Amino acid sequence: TFASKLNAGAIATNGQDFVYVSGNPEGVEVGATGTVKGSKYTNAAGVPYVASDEFAATGTATVTTGTAEDFTANFDTFTSDVVKYVSVQGHITTGKLFVEGKSGSLEVVDAPAGFDLTTLSDHVVKLTGYYAGKDGSNHTLYLTEAEDLGLFQIVYWGDDFEWLEPWSSQKPA
Numbered sequence: 001t002f003a004s005k006l007n008a009g010a011i012a013t014n015g016q017d018f019v020y021v022s023g024n025p026e027g028v029e030v031g032a033t034g035t036v037k038g039s040k041y042t043n044a045a046g047v048p049y050v051a052s053d054e055f056a057a058t059g060t061a062t063v064t065t066g067t068a069e070d071f072t073a074n075f076d077t078f079t080s081d082v083v084k085y086v087s088v089q090g091h092i093t094t095g096k097l098f099v100e101g102k103s104g105s106l107e108v109v110d111a112p113a114g115f116d117l118t119t120l121s122d123h124v125v126k127l128t129g130y131y132a133g134k135d136g137s138n139h140t141l142y143l144t145e146a147e148d149l150g151l152f153q154i155v156y157w158g159d160d161f162e163w164l165e166p167w168s169s170q171k172p173a
Contacts (some may be wrong), residue, residue, distance in 0.1 A: 001014075016020060075088065078134070086141070106141055
């Protein structure tokens, strides 16, 4: 059963486990059930995926993904060698997500058709989708939803306090 359709592929599930299916052969829609024919590969992070050649639909089913596992708190240490339904909150800079105080970044490798992550640059966001592994310190994600939580602002302020001189030079200051 297909749980999510993305731009370059889709997420399939057997009700318990998830797998990314690259390509969008005819008949691939959310809820479609059937048989995928293709070759099995692993991405750069070692997570398996299927490069589909053909999909033979046999029916439809209701898809339940469950609750996304939030890995914001352990962003720098989180890893999985299987596709998992997850969420993470951070800020977008140069097309990648960063979590304040944590090392590494997250890159979206596939998203719904027409979605452009760069439109959320310099924003705090909550990303939900399917974890696609970790290559070095960089996480990868098959994105299904992005919630904009507002602008990410770092304000730098400095002053040399010379305007206080008339008062600071008087006794006692």
